[in-house]
Structures are given as C-alpha cells and as structure tokens.
Amino acid sequence: MNDKLKIVVLAKQVPDTRNVGKDAMKEDGTVNRAALPAIFNPEDMNALEQALRIKDRLKDVEIHLLTMGPGRAADIIREGLFRGADGGVLLTDRKFAGADTLATSYALAQAVRKIAPDMIIAGRQAIDGDTAQVGPQVAEKLGWPQITYAEEVLYIDDNRVTVRRRLERGIEVVSSPLPVLITVTGTAAACRPRNAKQLLRYKGARTVSEDQASGSEYAASGKCSEHFQIPEWGFAEIGGDEKSYGSSGSPTKVKKIENIILQAKESRTLSDSDADIEGLVKELISSHTIG
Amino acid sequence: MNNIIVYCETDGGRLCDVSLELMTKARDLAASLSCDVEALLIGHDVRGLADELYSYGAAVVHLADDKRLEFFRTLPYASITIDLFRKEQPQIALFGATSVGRDLAPRVSSALHSGLTADCTSLEIGDHQDKEKQYHNLLYQIRPAFGGNIIATIVNPEHRPQMATVREGVMKKAPLAAPVAGRISEIDVNSILKDSDLTVEIVAREIEERKIDIKGAQIIVAGGFGVGSKENFDLIFELARTLGGEVGASRAAVDAGFADHARQIGQTGVTVRPKLFISCGISGQIQHTAGMDQSSMIISINSDPEAPIHKIADYAIVGDLNVVIPKLIKFYKQNSK
Numbered sequence: 001m002n003d004k005l006k007i008v009v010l011a012k013q014v015p016d017t018r019n020v021g022k023d024a025m026k027e028d029g030t031v032n033r034a035a036l037p038a039i040f041n042p043e044d045m046n047a048l049e050q051a052l053r054i055k056d057r058l059k060d061v062e063i064h065l066l067t068m069g070p071g072r073a074a075d076i077i078r079e080g081l082f083r084g085a086d087g088g089v090l091l092t093d094r095k096f097a098g099a100d101t102l103a104t105s106y107a108l109a110q111a112v113r114k115i116a117p118d119m120i121i122a123g124r125q126a127i128d129g130d131t132a133q134v135g136p137q138v139a140e141k142l143g144w145p146q147i148t149y150a151e152e153v154l155y156i157d158d159n160r161v162t163v164r165r166r167l168e169r170g171i172e173v174v175s176s177p178l179p180v181l182i183t184v185t186g187t188a189a190a191c192r193p194r195n196a197k198q199l200l201r202y203k204g205a206r207t208v209s210e211d212q213a214s215g216s217e218y219a220a221s222g223k224c225s226e227h228f229q230i231p232e233w234g235f236a237e238i239g240g241d242e243k244s245y246g247s248s249g250s251p252t253k254v255k256k257i258e259n260i261i262l263q264a265k266e267s268r269t270l271s272d273s274d275a276d277i278e279g280l281v282k283e284l285i286s287s288h289t290i291g
Numbered sequence: 292m293n294n295i296i297v298y299c300e301t302d303g304g305r306l307c308d309v310s311l312e313l314m315t316k317a318r319d320l321a322a323s324l325s326c327d328v329e330a331l332l333i334g335h336d337v338r339g340l341a342d343e344l345y346s347y348g349a350a351v352v353h354l355a356d357d358k359r360l361e362f363f364r365t366l367p368y369a370s371i372t373i374d375l376f377r378k379e380q381p382q383i384a385l386f387g388a389t390s391v392g393r394d395l396a397p398r399v400s401s402a403l404h405s406g407l408t409a410d411c412t413s414l415e416i417g418d419h420q421d422k423e424k425q426y427h428n429l430l431y432q433i434r435p436a437f438g439g440n441i442i443a444t445i446v447n448p449e450h451r452p453q454m455a456t457v458r459e460g461v462m463k464k465a466p467l468a469a470p471v472a473g474r475i476s477e478i479d480v481n482s483i484l485k486d487s488d489l490t491v492e493i494v495a496r497e498i499e500e501r502k503i504d505i506k507g508a509q510i511i512v513a514g515g516f517g518v519g520s521k522e523n524f525d526l527i528f529e530l531a532r533t534l535g536g537e538v539g540a541s542r543a544a545v546d547a548g549f550a551d552h553a554r555q556i557g558q559t560g561v562t563v564r565p566k567l568f569i570s571c572g573i574s575g576q577i578q579h580t581a582g583m584d585q586s587s588m589i590i591s592i593n594s595d596p597e598a599p600i601h602k603i604a605d606y607a608i609v610g611d612l613n614v615v616i617p618k619l620i621k622f623y624k625q626n627s628k
Contacts, residue, residue, distance in 0.1 A: 015437075017437055017440065100406065101397070101407070102400065102401060102404065102406065102407075105401060128436075128437055129409075129436060129437075130409065130410060130436075130558070130559070131397075131407075131409040131410075132393045132397070132409060133393075133396075133397035133400070133407060133409060134397075135397075136365075136394060136397035136398045136401070137397050137398070137400070137401035139398065140369075140397075140398045140401035140402055141401060145365065145366055145490060145491050146365055146394070146398065147491070148365075148390070148393070148394045149390050149394070162494060165390075167390045167498070168389065168390055169498055169499050170496070170497045170498035170499045171495075171496075171497050172493060172495070172496045172497075172498075173493070173494040173495040173496075174364075174491055174492065174493050174494060175491070175492045175494050176490065176491040176492075177490050177491075250406070251404065251405055251406030251447050251449065251450040252406035252407070252408060252432075252445050252446070252447050253421065253445070253446050253447070253448060254443055254444070254445060255419060255431065255444040255445065255446045256443070256444040257441050257442070257443050257444075258441065258442045258443075258444075259440070259441055267601070267602075267604050267605050267606065267607055268605070268606055268607070269596075269601070269607045269608075269609060270606055270607065270608045270609070270610075271608070271609060271610060272608060272609075272610025272611065272614045272615045272618070274618065274622075276608070277608075277615060277618040277619060277622055278618075278622045278625075278626070280590075280606060280608075280619075281619060281622040281623050281626055282622075282626055284567070285623075285626055285627055289566060289567050289588060290510065290534050290567060290623065290627075
C-alpha cells in the first residue's frame with residue numbers, strides 16, 4: 001500500500017469504428033481505415049470517470065494514465081490530464097508492434113509493475129477489437145483479482161473495494177481486497193468534461209519525441225523544461241523477456257483478412273402504394289410466412 | 292488427451308443455451324479431428340446436468356461440484372479450469388462469449404500462454420502454412436473485427452489449447468438422437484482451491500428473469516434510428532403484436548433510448564435468424580446486419596432508396612415507415628383468417 005492510493009487507468013487510442021460514414025468507404029465497398037478519426041476508447045473514458053470519483057471521495061489519490069501505441073497516442077495522456085489525472089506514461093517501442101492481446105497484456109503488466117499502483121481501472125473493451133481480454137490478462141500476469149463489467153465503485157477504503165457489476169440480466173455486487181483490476185462497461189457514468197485549470201496547466205504536456213519533432217530551436221531554447229513532460233517508456237525502461245513482446249509474444253496469428261462488401265441478392269423493390277403492400281401481405285400469408 | 296473441452300455454463304440450475312450450441316459445434320470439429328468432446332462443468336448441485344451433456348456428445352464430463360462454487364467467481368473457476376487444461380492438454384477449448392466466459396477465458400489463456408479469439412462467428416478446421424512450416428488441422432477462428440468492417444481468420448499454430456469464445460445464438464443447438472455413453476470425471480476441488488482464490492466475495496445478486504426473448508422468435512420486427520422517437524416505437528410493437536412476433540432494435544435506436552438494450556441486434560447485441568425479419572428505419576450498417584442477415588426472409592422499410600439494408604432484403608419497400616406499417620397491419624387484418 002502506497003501513502004496515497006495510486007490508480008492506473010489503462011486507456012487506448014482507437015479508430016472510431018462506430019462512425020464509418022460514406023467518406024470512410026473506398027470505391028470497392030471496403031473501409032478506408034486511414035479516414036477514421038483516432039479517439040479515446042469510449043469505455044476507457046468511463047473507467048477514467050470511476051477513478052476520478054474515487055479521487056473526489058478520498059482526496060489522497062493519484063491517477064496515472066497508461067497507454068500503449070505510436071507517438072500520437074500521447075493525445076490519450078493529455079486528454080486524461082485535462083480531465084483530472086495526475087500523470088501518465090506512453091508505452092511505445094517498435095518491439096511492441098504486432099502484439100495480440102496476450103503480448104499487449106505482458107507489456108502493460110511490466111509497466112504497471114514499475115508504477116506500482118494499488119488499483120487498475122480500464123474500459124471493458126476497445127471498439128477496434130471488442131475482445132475484452134486485456135483487462136483480465138493483465139490481472140492474471142500481476143496475480144491480482146479482477147472485477148469485470150463494473151458499473152460503479154460503491155465503496156472503497158484502504159483494504160477493500162465494493163463494486164456493482166452489470167451482467168446480461170441483472171446486477172451483482174462484489175467486494176475485493178486491494179490490489180485489484182477493474183474493467184468498466186459503457187453503461188457506467190460518462191466522463192466529466194475537461195477542467196479549465198487542468199487544461200491550462202497541462203496544455204503544453206509533451207513527450208520528448210514530440211519536443212524533438214517540433215524543432216531543435218524550441219528544444220535548444222530550454223523551454224522544454226517548463227512544460228509537463230509525458231514519459232515515454234520502451235523495452236529499455238520496462239525490461240522483461242524480449243520474446244514476450246510484440247508479434248513474437250503473440251500466440252495468435254492473423255491468417256486472412258476479408259473486407260466486407262455488401263452484396264446485393266435477388267430482391268424486389270416495392271413502393272408504399274396500397275397495391276404493393278397488399279400484394280406483399282397476401283404473398284406472405286399464402287407462403288405461411290405469416291398468419 | 293488432446294480432445295476438445297467445452298466450458299459448460301449454468302444459469303439457475305440449467306445449462307445455458309450457448310454451452311449446448313458449443314457442444315453441438317464441438318461434435319462437428321471433433322469428427323474432422325477424430326477426437327472426443329468433453330465438458331467442463333463447475334458449480335454446486337450440478338451433477339444431474341451430466342445426462343443432458345451426454346445427449347450432446349460429451350464422452351467425459353469433468354465435474355467440479357462444491358458449495359463454494361455455487362456462483363461464478365473468477366479466481367476459483369480459473370484455478371480449476373487452468374489445472375484441468377494442464378492435466379488434460381485439450382487441443383481446443385471453447386467458451387460462451389457471456390459475461391462469465393469473457394471474464395474466465397482470458398484469465399485462463401494468460402496463465403497457459405495460449406491464444407484466445409473473442410466472439411467467433413464461425414469455427415472450422417484447416418491447414419496453415421507459415422514461412423517454411425506446415426501445420427495441419429488447426430482451428431480457424433473466424434470473427435468480425437474493426438467494428439464489423441472486416442472478417443478475420445485467426446490461427447494459433449504453436450500454443451495449446453486453441454481457445455475461442457462464441458456468442459449465444461451464433462451456432463445451432465442440436466442434441467444427438469441417442470446420448471453417448473459418457474462418464475463423470477470428478478475434479479478434486481479441495482486440492483486445487485487456495486484461500487487466496489476465495490478473497491473476492493459476492494455481496495448481492497439481483498438477476499432478473501429473462502423477459503425479452505428475441506432470439507427464439509420466429510418473426511422479428513426491428514426498428515432503427517429512423518423510427519424517430521420512443522413514442523413512435525409503439526408502431527413497431529403494434530406490428531410485432533399483430534404478426535405474433537418480437538421487437539428488435541439497432542444499436543443506434545438503443546443508444547438513442549428508443550428501445551431496451553435486451554432488444555439490440557447486431558455484433559454487439561444478439562444474433563437472430565428468424566423466419567421473417569422486418570426492418571424499419573434501419574440503415575443497415577454491417578455491425579447490425581451481421582446479427583440478422585441469416586434470417587430466412589428480410590423485408591426492409593426505408594425511405595432512402597440507397598440505404599444498404601435494401602441490398603440484403605428480399606423485399607425492399609422504399610417508403611415512409613409511418614405510412615407502410617399501418618398499411619401492413621390493415622392488410623394483414625383484412626386478409627388473415
């Protein structure tokens with residue numbers, strides 16, 4: 001147990017697969033992934049809100065975002081800081097590329113060990129894969145209990161946390177000792193908006209790579225030290241078994257990808273005229289489809 | 292050894308449909324692999340369910356029956372499953388993609404360093420070539436990904452078991468004409484469970500009876516965002532009532548609060564295959580159609596002639612649902628006996 005209750009929120013930057021509009025479709029009917037905006041995974045937002053609510057209640061709470069992805073995923077850390085988090089880490093390394101859920105969990109668990117929190121809160125699943133695997137797998141790697149499908153943290157003290165879970169047909173309230181990993185569903189409370197004070201404080205938050213990319217003049221001016229620096233961790237920082245990362249640490253392999261193309265089948269187009277609708281109803285009745 | 296093990300979930304003392312659907316699928320897979328299907332049954336007072344599992348082809352029912360296992364809890368269930376898989380070395384392990392299966396299976400796969408594919412819509416056996424190496428009889432784990440815009444075939448060449456979860460209603464459920472002569476293999480729960488497995492406590496449970504059953508309905512009338520309001524959804528209910536069907540909804544309609552979540556059809560909802568599916572004011576995004584395109588007959592009502600739903604429909608009615616639905620009801624009442 002830390003002096004403060006330390007919470008890690010796992011968050012992922014995802015393509016917005018829910019809004020595949022006409023502009024995101026290629027001429028052959030497949031999706032142009034590059035045209036989809038990168039967003040904060042929705043259920044990870046719900047997770048952040050649960051962490052912030054614990055902080056509202058207990059005061060001595062520190063919230064750290066942890067995300068894995070390419071350099072632009074630093075946006076996730078910034079968004080978390082704007083909404084009330086205290087810090088964050090971007091896990092980024094070419095060695096982590098091509099990871100399935102298991103190799104992703106391995107990397108996240110290694111980073112969590114270094115942060116040493118008392119609790120992890122994550123979204124139940126990310127909308128680009130919908131697997132819901134990473135949360136439980138991180139918990140297993142750490143040897144922690146897990147509470148999935150959480151809707152609300154009801155009660156928390158130094159030793160235990162009580163959580164309401166949303167199941168298919170009802171609810172369940174469970175109590176777990178700390179440390180514990182919790183995954184939150186989209187039915188939980190929505191995340192609060194950005195906080196003006198936090199926004200002012202962290203608007204210049206950047207990673208070292210972003211500073212370097214923004215030009216040597218800026219970097220040389222010494223202004224870098226004035227803003228909040230988002231740590232970037234790679235294999236060198238989190239260590240572990242090199243073969244357990246990325247594609248070599250992934251048991252599953254993608255054999256084939258097929259793009260969905262909507263196929264037209266033999267069909268009849270009808271109007272809303274009385275004749276068309278009555279004709280259809282009579283056909284359905286005579287074929288015993290209805291009636 | 293090296294058989295297929297299906298994790299069989301129970302609910303209120305009954306086997307879940309999804310588990311029986313997986314048993315049925317596992318029989319097909321086992322036939323092409325020349326191996327057996329076995330069931331893993333964990334709970335309290337569930338011994339009597341073994342007979343039903345024999346009628347679905349279980350050669351062995353691995354049984355963990357203990358008061359402490361009355362309700363699902365991750366740690367004790369995972370310890371038992373991991374221990375069994377280490378001993379039995381199944382080549383394939385299948386779980387329902389329920390709140391239980393999606394909690395348990397990833398925990399087990401992490402401990403065994405095996406792969407896991409979530410929410411498969413199809414499972415097949417086939418070969419795989421990877422660089423110089425040839426693999427035979429792998430499990431093809433086929434699932435939509437990327438919001439349903441692609442279909443991915445996943446294989447797990449080197450690690451066992453090959454694990455997959457499948458949603459309820461995706462596979463067909465069919466008992467054998469005559470049960471197999473199966474047997475129970477008792478799991479020694481006391482030797483597996485540690486005190487640390489039992490630290491999470493269930494404080495309260497409120498499980499509602501299953502009221503809405505769109506999966507079992509022969510006729511489904513589904514509304515989308517185009518219905519416009521919760522009040523206007525009454526029109527959908529009226530047509531469903533008239534035809535003796537159930538009401539479904541697209542994700543957009545559920546998100547907008549027009550219909551209950553239990554009615555949601557699509558990749559993130561229920562998969563249905565009724566005799567007749569009437570789609571009202573639904574555009575027909577692939578996330579939705581993945582959950583209904585196996586319906587025997589599809590009638591689409593949408594005022595947009597370009598709506599994708601019309602492309603998969605047998606009868607595409609281009610028109611306002613507020614005009615078409617009352618006419619359907621009127622003409623049905625006039626013409627049915």
